[in-house]
Amino acid sequence: MTEPETTPRRRGRPARTDAATGPGARERILTAARAEFAAHGYDKTSIRGIAKAAAVDPALVHHYFGPKEEIFAAAVEAGFAPALLAPDMLPAGPREELGERLARFILRLWEDPGTREPLLAVVRSAVANEKAAEVFRHLVSRRLMMPIAGELDVPDPRLRSELAAAQLVGVAMLRHVIKIEPLASADIDDVIAQVAPAVQRHLTGD
Amino acid sequence: MTEPETTPRRRGRPARTDAATGPGARERILTAARAEFAAHGYDKTSIRGIAKAAAVDPALVHHYFGPKEEIFAAAVEAGFAPALLAPDMLPAGPREELGERLARFILRLWEDPGTREPLLAVVRSAVANEKAAEVFRHLVSRRLMMPIAGELDVPDPRLRSELAAAQLVGVAMLRHVIKIEPLASADIDDVIAQVAPAVQRHLTGD
Numbered sequence: 001m002t003e004p005e006t007t008p009r010r011r012g013r014p015a016r017t018d019a020a021t022g023p024g025a026r027e028r029i030l031t032a033a034r035a036e037f038a039a040h041g042y043d044k045t046s047i048r049g050i051a052k053a054a055a056v057d058p059a060l061v062h063h064y065f066g067p068k069e070e071i072f073a074a075a076v077e078a079g080f081a082p083a084l085l086a087p088d089m090l091p092a093g094p095r096e097e098l099g100e101r102l103a104r105f106i107l108r109l110w111e112d113p114g115t116r117e118p119l120l121a122v123v124r125s126a127v128a129n130e131k132a133a134e135v136f137r138h139l140v141s142r143r144l145m146m147p148i149a150g151e152l153d154v155p156d157p158r159l160r161s162e163l164a165a166a167q168l169v170g171v172a173m174l175r176h177v178i179k180i181e182p183l184a185s186a187d188i189d190d191v192i193a194q195v196a197p198a199v200q201r202h203l204t205g206d
Numbered sequence: 207m208t209e210p211e212t213t214p215r216r217r218g219r220p221a222r223t224d225a226a227t228g229p230g231a232r233e234r235i236l237t238a239a240r241a242e243f244a245a246h247g248y249d250k251t252s253i254r255g256i257a258k259a260a261a262v263d264p265a266l267v268h269h270y271f272g273p274k275e276e277i278f279a280a281a282v283e284a285g286f287a288p289a290l291l292a293p294d295m296l297p298a299g300p301r302e303e304l305g306e307r308l309a310r311f312i313l314r315l316w317e318d319p320g321t322r323e324p325l326l327a328v329v330r331s332a333v334a335n336e337k338a339a340e341v342f343r344h345l346v347s348r349r350l351m352m353p354i355a356g357e358l359d360v361p362d363p364r365l366r367s368e369l370a371a372a373q374l375v376g377v378a379m380l381r382h383v384i385k386i387e388p389l390a391s392a393d394i395d396d397v398i399a400q401v402a403p404a405v406q407r408h409l410t411g412d
Contacts, residue, residue, distance in 0.1 A: 041334065127333045127383055128247065137384050145386065162380055162389040163400055170376030174368055177333055178343050180351065183368040194369055198404040 026064050029054045033065075033075040038121030042072060042132040072125070073135045079118025080139060082109050087147035099164070099200025102148075103192050106168045110176055111188055120176065140165075154205050164202035167195055232270050235260045239271075239281040244327030248278060248338040278331070279341045285324025286345060288315050293353030305370070305406025308354075309398050312374045316382055317394055326382065346371075360411050370408035373401055 032054035036045045047068060051058040065071035077084075086105050093101055109115045125132040145165065149157035171191065174180045183191070200206055238260035242251045253274060257264040271277035283290075292311050299307055315321045331338040351371060355363035377397065380386045389397070406412055 124333055127330055133384055137386055140384065141386055156388075159388050159392055159396075159400070162386055163377065163397075163404075166376030166380050166389070166401075167373045167404065168376065169379055170372030170374065171369065173375055173379065174372050178339055178346065180343055180347055180368060182362075182365050183372070186365055190365075191369075194365070194408070195372075198369075198373065198407060201404060201407075202400070 025054070025056055025060060029056060029061050029064060029071075030074060030078055033061075033071050034079050034118060034121065037072060037075055037125055038079075038117060042125035042129040045072075047071070069131050069135060072132060073139070076122050076125075076132075076135055076139060077143075079122055082115050083119065084139075084143045086144060087151065090148060090151045095204060096200070096206060098151075098203050099198070100192065100196035102164065102203070103168060103196045103199045107171060107188060107192055107195075110172045116176060119172075123173075123177070148203075152203055154203075160202050160205075164199045167198050167202065171195060231260070231262055231266060235262060235267050235270060235277075236280060236284055239267075239277050240285050240324060240327065243278060243281055243331055244285075244323060248331035248335040251278075253277070275337050275341060278338060279345070282328050282331075282338075282341055282345060283349075285328055288321045289325065290345075290349045292350060293357065296354060296357045301410060302406070302412060304357075304409050305404070306398065306402035308370065308409070309374060309402045309405045313377060313394060313398055313401075316378045322382060325378075329379075329383070354409075358409055360409075366408050366411075370405045373404050373408065377401055 029050065033045075033050045036050050036053055040049070045068075047061050048058050050071065051061045054061070061071065065074055083106065086102060089101060089105055090098060110119065122136055126136040127133070145158060145161050148164075149161045152160060154160055171183070175183050175186075175191070235256060239251075239256045242256050242259055246255070251274075253267050254264050256277065257267045260267070267277065271280055289312065292308060295307060295311055296304060316325065328342055332342040333339070351364060351367050354371075355367040358366060360366055377389070381389050381392075381397070
């Protein structure tokens, strides 16, 4: 780390290069925040730790994102972004295959480590911390469940879409978090084929 | 705390009364362990903290239960005990109501704070820590899923019973951990009525 000789320093913070406040800084902070929350959970992650991992001043983290729950929300949204596309693909096919499409889309996200790890990080934080659960709740409710419910022409579409989601959340939990056998090692296409009718029934009553 | 004048002390541990090693000590350690794991999670709970909460010597905790994962296993089994009765009630009624009976039994456990809190503690620890997940995995597999699968006369009874469990785990997660609405506030009998057919279908193929 280099010490710029012309910049006055305050509170003993380590020196940063000019690049640390440049246009890539926000993206780098977000990437660092995702990694920190994933590795340590909500409670043990600090603004200071995120700043260190991103090689920027903690004040810059606060400048871009505000308090810890706001940076968590941004990190969750970034990590959860692939799942938030689910409502978009629901209308793209026959109504009687809605359950199969949703099951395949969500469960496939959990098969790819690149999308699974951020999802796992979010679940771990939400289970451990009420503030993190609230952030997750609002995101899932507004961005995932309400749009899916909007596609359904059944009574209680929101409750039904949540019971469908519950089936998929439970499969992800038992397969990827608890890792119970034989579910943990079962062929994913077999799993999708078996849960699709349950999801379909919740979504459309078929 | 009183200092017994006749007992030689070692390593500065606080003095204990005779009752601390009496017949109630094991039960008290287990109760303290459940409370400590529930409050702090697996990682942050120590043998020392459990001993302190139970007002016994840490050596006594180790004497009764062995290392931390063993006392966790005992605490989980105690907290999880009500759920382990699920297989017993499965045969007690018509086969076409199996799903409804299992859904009612498991979801009702989550409605009562006295049984919900130990379950939540187990889930929190299992999600956060791989050692705790392993303890939970073996318990659920051997004591819950295999007996339930044993009641089913369908192909792949273990996978099917796990997909049924996944539906109920997901409902518990979204209702009691993430607390997403309207599921979190929905009448539990309505929820049971809506998930029972999905559970039944997994269990029996109906």
